[in-house]
Amino acid sequence: MAAAIDAPAAVPPVRPRDPVVWLRRNLFSSWPSAVATLVLAPAVAITLFRFVRFLVVDARWEIVRVNLALYLIGPFPRDQVGRLWIALAVLAVALGAGAGAIAATARETAEAAGRPLNAGWGERIRRAGPPVLLVVGILAFASGVEPVLLTVGALGLGAAAAAVTQRLSPRGRRAVPALTVLGIGASLAIISRFGGVPATDWGGLLITMFYTIGALLLAFPIGILFALGRRSTLPVVRWGCTAYVEFFRGSPLITLLFVGWLILPFFLPPDFPTPGLVTRALIIFVFFTSAYVAEIVRGGLQAVGRGQREAAQALGLTPWKQTRLVILPQALRAVIPGLVGQAISLFKDTTLVLIIGQSDLLAVSRSVTKQDQFLGQGYIVESLTFVAIVYWVISYWMSRESQRLEARLGVGTR
Amino acid sequence: MDTQHGQDELIGKRLVPGGTGEVMIELRGVEKWFDDFQALTGVDLVVGRQETVVIAGPSGSGKSTLIRCINRLEQHDRGRIVVDGIELTDDLKDIQEIRRETGMVFQSFNLFPHLTILDNITLAPRHVRRKPKKEAEEQAMQLLERVRIPEQARKYPGQLSGGQQQRAAIARSLAMEPKVMLFDEPTSALDPEMIKEVLDTMEELAESGMTMMCVTHEMGFARHVADRVVFMSDGGIVEVDDPDTIFSNPREERTKLFLSQIL
Numbered sequence: 201m202a203a204a205i206d207a208p209a210a211v212p213p214v215r216p217r218d219p220v221v222w223l224r225r226n227l228f229s230s231w232p233s234a235v236a237t238l239v240l241a242p243a244v245a246i247t248l249f250r251f252v253r254f255l256v257v258d259a260r261w262e263i264v265r266v267n268l269a270l271y272l273i274g275p276f277p278r279d280q281v282g283r284l285w286i287a288l289a290v291l292a293v294a295l296g297a298g299a300g301a302i303a304a305t306a307r308e309t310a311e312a313a314g315r316p317l318n319a320g321w322g323e324r325i326r327r328a329g330p331p332v333l334l335v336v337g338i339l340a341f342a343s344g345v346e347p348v349l350l351t352v353g354a355l356g357l358g359a360a361a362a363a364v365t366q367r368l369s370p371r372g373r374r375a376v377p378a379l380t381v382l383g384i385g386a387s388l389a390i391i392s393r394f395g396g397v398p399a400t401d402w403g404g405l406l407i408t409m410f411y412t413i414g415a416l417l418l419a420f421p422i423g424i425l426f427a428l429g430r431r432s433t434l435p436v437v438r439w440g441c442t443a444y445v446e447f448f449r450g451s452p453l454i455t456l457l458f459v460g461w462l463i464l465p466f467f468l469p470p471d472f473p474t475p476g477l478v479t480r481a482l483i484i485f486v487f488f489t490s491a492y493v494a495e496i497v498r499g500g501l502q503a504v505g506r507g508q509r510e511a512a513q514a515l516g517l518t519p520w521k522q523t524r525l526v527i528l529p530q531a532l533r534a535v536i537p538g539l540v541g542q543a544i545s546l547f548k549d550t551t552l553v554l555i556i557g558q559s560d561l562l563a564v565s566r567s568v569t570k571q572d573q574f575l576g577q578g579y580i581v582e583s584l585t586f587v588a589i590v591y592w593v594i595s596y597w598m599s600r601e602s603q604r605l606e607a608r609l610g611v612g613t614r
Numbered sequence: 615m616d617t618q619h620g621q622d623e624l625i626g627k628r629l630v631p632g633g634t635g636e637v638m639i640e641l642r643g644v645e646k647w648f649d650d651f652q653a654l655t656g657v658d659l660v661v662g663r664q665e666t667v668v669i670a671g672p673s674g675s676g677k678s679t680l681i682r683c684i685n686r687l688e689q690h691d692r693g694r695i696v697v698d699g700i701e702l703t704d705d706l707k708d709i710q711e712i713r714r715e716t717g718m719v720f721q722s723f724n725l726f727p728h729l730t731i732l733d734n735i736t737l738a739p740r741h742v743r744r745k746p747k748k749e750a751e752e753q754a755m756q757l758l759e760r761v762r763i764p765e766q767a768r769k770y771p772g773q774l775s776g777g778q779q780q781r782a783a784i785a786r787s788l789a790m791e792p793k794v795m796l797f798d799e800p801t802s803a804l805d806p807e808m809i810k811e812v813l814d815t816m817e818e819l820a821e822s823g824m825t826m827m828c829v830t831h832e833m834g835f836a837r838h839v840a841d842r843v844v845f846m847s848d849g850g851i852v853e854v855d856d857p858d859t860i861f862s863n864p865r866e867e868r869t870k871l872f873l874s875q876i877l
Binding site for chain 2: 312505507508510511512513514515516517518521525526529530533609
């Protein structure tokens, strides 16, 4: 057949990449856009220039250099820091192992579907950008080589764990999720149990990450349950879930934190063991976030066509399996951007724990400026800039990863 | 019983099942209401084992509603539905049992877009019949050979043409080894050149001895493959007969009118 076709192969039209053409098309396509370009371009350039000049020339970074430990761990007892390094190493191994297993599964699925992932170096560098920037940015302020070596060592262990799990057979990988969860639990136990430091004495980035990750891990499954409950055919379940969601969505987080801090203990029976301050704050974050997650997921559930449920019913799947195997996976894929948005929002909302007296990253950034050597000299600018960049890099990282995940799961393409 | 008999006479072979003569599906006085609109006005029909019945009629005549009642995608309000000796009641166990024995193919395919074709097919055997993964996949590959798309096994539904998707959907239903297959306008969403490949698959299925109820506008398929054609209008059965009789010599005015419009 192919030999019979002797027409020349069709050639796509060549589009010249002329910078002048590009400029004309994108920045000077009409009079208004030319004016906007001429006004905005210098403004952007000046702002960027001044920001960079501040970062590398003007800023007095000694406030960060001197107080780096405070930013990272707050009032955490310094003689117990060894526990943190061990926990960091355990956590790196746990998360590395999990990431390796996920990457291997993704690679195999993509290859089986006939479209290998083929991540180029550019893609890899872009992906590694935010976390590398974060680690390097923090280590730049470290004094001595010890923290650098320990950090690099922990990350190396994590990378090694990822390399190992990536090479496991699909069967061998089955144990990995349990090990990852175990590792996360172990790292928490290493810090706080066995004569360790209770969470009330944690601070800085450590307590920020603890609240964020802890609340996310608990709020997501709970939120999904409430989303399903709101669509239940049983009126009592439906009303209960609706009341929960509307109550926690309708109250300001700061009020809820006050309730958890001051009012909740009054309502508990006297002989009831009142949970610790940090636990109460964590529970409030979980309640608040799960209500939002429930609404986001409910939107996703409604976006799944009726035919999907019917096809699952017709195949004889039980109602729970219809939801778990057919409806929920599609619903969650559809709402990845919303869920990640909620995660980022929670990450930033954890700054409110300063009202219950905890020194999180933001609280530290203000308190260090009250030290004698920095008092009254406007160091708040440097301090807040550093913290803002840390928040931004982590948020941006989450956002980038969510876009990757979306692209890979093919949202909108099928 | 007398009036029943009288009606049977009136509309031909209505209660005489074809196929092997054994009863597979029995519908007695089935009624369905959507609020105050009556979608089914007391339908009686018996389908025999290995019989292929095509249900035709204008849109809104209750064809889809009728077959959707058989596997409880719609709940009938009055009458009896019995599938292979199991009566369809509110008992969840009976519903599950009937659904396991009844495959359904939809107009819009309804493949699960987040799963590969292979996973679409093995999902129910693995989770309902508890088949080991390997066994389920071997069976799935055999079914894909049968519907002639084995090379699509690892792709996602969105990567397939409409005709391929519908054949994959048929394979997915067959994986549950159903005794009855229900087709709800399986070719209505397809481009013309893809209709034939789906109809061929259905014809082979009918020849293999499957009991089938097909709602379709493909009169060529009805003429060549069906054992009986049921003509429905306004929620009731107007006429039931073998395809030759109903196409060349329909008794009812409404049937004649419909056929004159569609042929």
